[in-house]
Structure formats: structure tokens, C-alpha cells
Amino acid sequence: MTSADTPIERPASAASVVVEARGLGRTFTLHTPWTSRLVDRAAPRRIVAVDDVSFTIARGRTLALVGESGCGKSTLARLMVGLDEPTRGSAWVDRADVRATLAGPEDTARALRRRMQMVFQDPYASLNPRWRIGDIVAEPLLEQGLILPAQAPARVDALLASVGLEGLDTRRFPHQFSGGQRQRISLARAISTSPEFLVCDEPTSSLDVSVQAQVLNLLVDLQRERALTCLFISHNLVVVRYVADEVGVMYLGRLVELAPRDELFAAPRHPYTRMLLAAVPDLHGRGRERAPVLGEVPDPLSPPPGCAFHPRCPHANERCRVERPALKPSGAVQVACHAVEEGRL
Amino acid sequence: MSGPLLDVRDLGVEFPTRHGTLRALDGVSFDIAAGEILGLVGESGAGKSLTGAAIIGLLEPPGRVFRGQVLLEGQRIDDLPREAMRRLRGRRIGAIFQDPSTSLDPLYTVGHQLVETLRAHLPLRATQARERAVELLRQTGIPAPETRFGQYPHELSGGMRQRVVIALALAAEPALVIADEPTTALDVAVQAQILRLLREVTQARGAAVMLITHDMGVVAETCDRVAVMYAGRVVEIGPVDEVIRRPAHPYTAGLMASVPSLHDARGRLAQIPGALPRLGEIPSGCAFHPRCPKASPRCSDERPELTLVQRTRAACWWPIADRPFAP
Numbered sequence A: 001m002t003s004a005d006t007p008i009e010r011p012a013s014a015a016s017v018v019v020e021a022r023g024l025g026r027t028f029t030l031h032t033p034w035t036s037r038l039v040d041r042a043a044p045r046r047i048v049a050v051d052d053v054s055f056t057i058a059r060g061r062t063l064a065l066v067g068e069s070g071c072g073k074s075t076l077a078r079l080m081v082g083l084d085e086p087t088r089g090s091a092w093v094d095r096a097d098v099r100a101t102l103a104g105p106e107d108t109a110r111a112l113r114r115r116m117q118m119v120f121q122d123p124y125a126s127l128n129p130r131w132r133i134g135d136i137v138a139e140p141l142l143e144q145g146l147i148l149p150a151q152a153p154a155r156v157d158a159l160l161a162s163v164g165l166e167g168l169d170t171r172r173f174p175h176q177f178s179g180g181q182r183q184r185i186s187l188a189r190a191i192s193t194s195p196e197f198l199v200c201d202e203p204t205s206s207l208d209v210s211v212q213a214q215v216l217n218l219l220v221d222l223q224r225e226r227a228l229t230c231l232f233i234s235h236n237l238v239v240v241r242y243v244a245d246e247v248g249v250m251y252l253g254r255l256v257e258l259a260p261r262d263e264l265f266a267a268p269r270h271p272y273t274r275m276l277l278a279a280v281p282d283l284h285g286r287g288r289e290r291a292p293v294l295g296e297v298p299d300p301l302s303p304p305p306g307c308a309f310h311p312r313c314p315h316a317n318e319r320c321r322v323e324r325p326a327l328k329p330s331g332a333v334q335v336a337c338h339a340v341e342e343g344r345l
Numbered sequence B: 001m002s003g004p005l006l007d008v009r010d011l012g013v014e015f016p017t018r019h020g021t022l023r024a025l026d027g028v029s030f031d032i033a034a035g036e037i038l039g040l041v042g043e044s045g046a047g048k049s050l051t052g053a054a055i056i057g058l059l060e061p062p063g064r065v066f067r068g069q070v071l072l073e074g075q076r077i078d079d080l081p082r083e084a085m086r087r088l089r090g091r092r093i094g095a096i097f098q099d100p101s102t103s104l105d106p107l108y109t110v111g112h113q114l115v116e117t118l119r120a121h122l123p124l125r126a127t128q129a130r131e132r133a134v135e136l137l138r139q140t141g142i143p144a145p146e147t148r149f150g151q152y153p154h155e156l157s158g159g160m161r162q163r164v165v166i167a168l169a170l171a172a173e174p175a176l177v178i179a180d181e182p183t184t185a186l187d188v189a190v191q192a193q194i195l196r197l198l199r200e201v202t203q204a205r206g207a208a209v210m211l212i213t214h215d216m217g218v219v220a221e222t223c224d225r226v227a228v229m230y231a232g233r234v235v236e237i238g239p240v241d242e243v244i245r246r247p248a249h250p251y252t253a254g255l256m257a258s259v260p261s262l263h264d265a266r267g268r269l270a271q272i273p274g275a276l277p278r279l280g281e282i283p284s285g286c287a288f289h290p291r292c293p294k295a296s297p298r299c300s301d302e303r304p305e306l307t308l309v310q311r312t313r314a315a316c317w318w319p320i321a322d323r324p325f326a327p
Helices: A034-039 A073-080 A098-103 A106-115 A133-143 A149-162 A179-191 A209-225 A237-243 A261-266 A271-278 A318-322 B048-055 B082-091 B110-121 B126-139 B145-149 B158-170 B188-205 B216-222 B240-245 B250-257 B297-301
Strands: A017-030 A045-058 A062-066 A088-093 A116-119 A197-201 A229-234 A246-251 A254-260 A328-330 A333-335 B006-017 B020-032 B037-041 B064-072 B093-096 B176-180 B208-213 B225-230 B233-239
Touching: A017 A073, A017 A229, A045 A062, A045 A073, A045 A088, A045 A229, A045 A246, A045 A254, A062 A073, A062 A237, A073 A088, A073 A197, A073 A229, A088 A098, A098 A106, A106 A116, A116 A179, A133 A149, A133 A179, A149 A179, A179 A209, A209 A237, A209 B250, A229 A237, A237 A261, A246 A261, A246 A271, A254 A261, A254 A271, A271 B188, B006 B048, B020 B048, B020 B064, B020 B208, B020 B233, B037 B048, B037 B216, B048 B064, B048 B176, B048 B208, B082 B093, B082 B110, B093 B158, B110 B126, B110 B145, B110 B158, B126 B145, B126 B158, B158 B176, B158 B188, B176 B188, B188 B208, B188 B216, B208 B216, B216 B240, B225 B240, B225 B250, B233 B240, B233 B250
Parallel strands: A062 A229, A062 A246, A116 A197, A197 A229, B037 B208, B037 B225, B093 B176, B176 B208
Antiparallel strands: A017 A045, A017 A088, A246 A254, A254 A333, A328 A333, B006 B020, B006 B064, B225 B233
């Protein structure tokens, strides 16, 4: 496959960059029982959920972040839209510092909120069960003062039609819809304020495969039609292939590889990316033994020193055990790996 | 022993409700030979987990088997009294469920749970049971089994817990293992380890496996045969390669095409129009006909039965046949 039809190498000039993460970090402090603090003088335990992550997304492009559970991808998504406060670094949307803007004057904060929306994983939890569908979809518009209440029904119908739900009875409640329909309703709500930046956190993970196909296709269509800039979070590399322009692979809070989609799938560099790709079960992979995968993700409370991946890495050497590799460019790709850097891989 | 190890014949399960009786399974038939892995696939609500629950006698009331038979090693087990069924579970049939953190008791050590299971089903002394438990942990690929024996489930990772659940299911050397979405809660890298383990340990024992999953990729690399369910019925059954590469039922074909693949040159996924019917609103005739590109009037009037199409059996009036059938 070539990237001829997708101009991935287009230089991201300052004007075209919409979304940027600058050295984002988020540390959570775990609650230690007061008895342990008193008796054992136990220090509070810290989890570094996101550690020094930087990336940019150009206008109208989709960056997908993948990784196993606990790698910090959902925390990162929340940091990008200001749902959570970074411990270090900052998230920027169109040259506005997200956290600072949201904490600032109400009118600029509100304007920024209109431009960022999010779709969550579980459509059973992200729609208020006591609200009618019509009210759910109209809420962002009314809250932002973009329409008058009398205009709501027509706008809701139009929004629902744009997600493939023509003629839906908007007086019904979320429980009366299937998972796929609910995720479409979540999408209709998310695009209602015509946002420029859309964050999707595992939007199809709780859906069946045939419904997933419908929702993914819809998402790609909406993204193209509306020139949305997207951050797409997924644990599933295969799904990412259908939606992303660029892919970032995360491991224990850090980006280990950031590459244009076709590059990543054709020539994965980081051993972890290779392992993830080799572990994907494939319909046409019968007879192909999946590469044996070593071990599991270590406890984020006590991450390994050096490169966090070294205990599972077949290429690890002494340097990997002590020195943490930084994300460095290697052609069109950025990789954080000593073995790649030294040409051992 | 001749004949299949597990023989499910015309199984029907219904739920009486205030608004009438809902038929959740209607005429499900398949068999599994000893040493064979049969995949049961379908989307949520197709009835795959219910089929598993009906076989091991764990239907949630008011659900009940209203038709059909389940035979294990030639003996009917669907009409066994509760106590006999309870003894059969664990001894002849092992079960593995989706979430390893809820299938283990958090208050007992891993070793305690294994020893208890072993001694409940087999005449073993405490020391023998302990040795056997450690051996089981070793066989399921748990490092330092002696240490793990004394640990609680919360001290193990998700993958390790699922290994313990597999060890528990295999403890009494069952002839049949029913695994209901055993890897769905696990990360993809760990999933590969667990599937390989499941295949190895069951084949080493000659046990049959019924693997319930929604993941076609898991079926493709783990199973020998596969049964595809739709709206409470098996719509196609056959060897895995045939069902995946040359599906005869239009639903199977649509389902396979909607699976994302790493080796797919298309930029877009194929879609099946519409959605799975709700229980109680299952269409007449072939339940798939409102969504089917090949539907004819016959499809809405008459229900098709499973018939041999090529190398698979499909319940369809207009199966997809890409080559003439030669017996």
C-alpha cells in the first residue's frame, strides 16, 4: 500500500496545527491508609499515568493512540479536552492553552468548549438514562446558546439524520435503543456544536463487529465531511488502520512510536509495536502462529527502570535496563528505542 | 466410545415473561467430537452464551429448556436432577468465563480454591491434592507455582488469573470444557498466550472445547469447526477455513466482511444494513431476511433448515455457492 492518496508528509506548518500536546504528564497519588502512614511512615504511592507526551495533529487529520489497558491513553484523552489537569506540560487547541482557557473568563472558556467534543467508550454510561434522546442531542446547542429552544426539534432531527438515524422518535429514552444506535446518538451530540476537535475514546470497543463497521464508517465520513481534527483512542491496532492518518503507540504512559499510518503497519520499528501487530488475531491468519508474546504489562506502581518495555523485549541489553530511551526521529517516524537507534534492529 | 462427545439436538430455550413467552433459542443442533474445538460465534444476543448455560444447566430462571436434548458421551444430561448436574459440572464439564476476577473467590488463596475443587471431585488426600494443584499451575504456564499457590487472586495479573481459572476448569480432567469469551477481558498480547494455552492443555488431555466468542479472529486461529448463530439459531456450521473463506450463508458472509483486517486493501469496512432483531420481534421465516441482500418471498414465509451447501451446512434458501457441489 502506498500513501499516495493520503498526503501524510504534508509539513505541519504552524497555521495548520490545531491540536498539540506539549510534554504532557499526569501523576496520580494513591490513597494510603492513615494507619500505614502513621505506623510505617509509608510514602504516598504515585502512578505516572502519562509521562512527557508530545504530539501535534494538523487540521482535519486523525491521530490514533493505541496501547494495552493502563498505558495512559484515556488519561491523555481527558487531558487534551481539559477534563483533567496535567501535572506537567500543557494541551493546546488552536493556540489556546486548554486548561488555562477553561479556567479563564467564562465567555472564552465557553467558546473553547464548543470547539472540543468527546465520544466515550460505553454508550450505556455516557447517555443520561432519564433524559429523552431529543434533549440529550439538543443540550450542547442550548447550553452554548447557539439555538433557541423552539429551533431544537428541527436541529435534532437534522443531526440524527447525519448519523444515519432518520426519523428517530426523539421522545424515547436511551434504554430503548441498541448499543450501536446509542453510539450514533453520542456522535450526534458530539457534532451538534460543530466542533473542530473531536476526541473519541474507544468509540467502538463495546460494539459488535457488524455494528462496529457501521459506526467506524460513519465516523470516517463525518470526519471528512466536517474536516474534523480527531484524536482516536483504541486498544485495537486493526481498527485504527481504518480511521487514522497517524498512529501513536503508548506503553506505560509514554509514547514509544509515532508514525504515519502506512509506515507503522508496513514497517513497525519499536519492538512493542511489532509485538502488538504480531499478536493481532487475524481472520486469514490460520496456520500462521501468532508470535509468542512475552509476559504482561508490569505494575504501573513500580515500572521497570530504563526502558519500561525491557523485561518483555527480545532485544533488550544492558543499556535498555538502565537508560530510558527518548522519542527520536528516524525517517518519517519517531521511535523511543535504543536498539533502533543503535541499528541493532 | 462411538459418536460425538457432546450432542446438542434441537435445543430450545424460552423465557416466560408478563408480555408473553420469548424464544431465545429455537432448534439449536450441533455436536463436538472428543479432542475437537468448536467455536460458537455470533453477535450479542444471538444466543451463544445461553447455549452454553443451557448445556451446563445454569440457565437463569425463569429461563427453561422447552425442547430438545443434550447428550454427553451418549447420556442425556438436560433432564438430570439438580444435584446430579452439580456433580457433573466441574467433574465432566469444566467452565471458563469471561472475567477472571469474578470467577475466583477473592477471600481464598489460589491454592485453596484449586485444592477444594480437586477434592470435591476426585478422591484425593490433602497432600496429593496440593501436589496436583501445583502441577496444574505449572501446566498452565504460571511461573513459580509454589509461590503462587499461597497467593490471593488480587496479587495476580489478569492473564495469570485467567490461567488459574483454566487450571480450575481442568482440575478434574473434564471431557468437555465450555469457555465463554475466555479472552475478551484480556489485552491482545495476553489473549494470544491464553488461547494457545487453552488449545495445548485441552489437546494434551483429549478434551473437547466449546469456545464461545464474538471474535472471528479468535475462532480463525483456535477452532477446528465453527457454528455461526443468529437470532437464537445456528445459521451455518462447518470447518473454520470453509466458513471463513467460503461462507454459504449471507449473514456469515456479511459478518466476515465487516471484520477489520490487517491485510485488507480496502479503505472501508463492509456493512450489514440494519440491526439484530430483538427477542420477541424475530422475523418470520428466515430471521435474517429483512437484512439479506438475497431475500425472496420464500425467505419470509418458510424457515430454512441446515442443509449441506458445499463443505458447510447452512440454513438458507439461497446460499452463496461459488462452485458446483461435488460430493
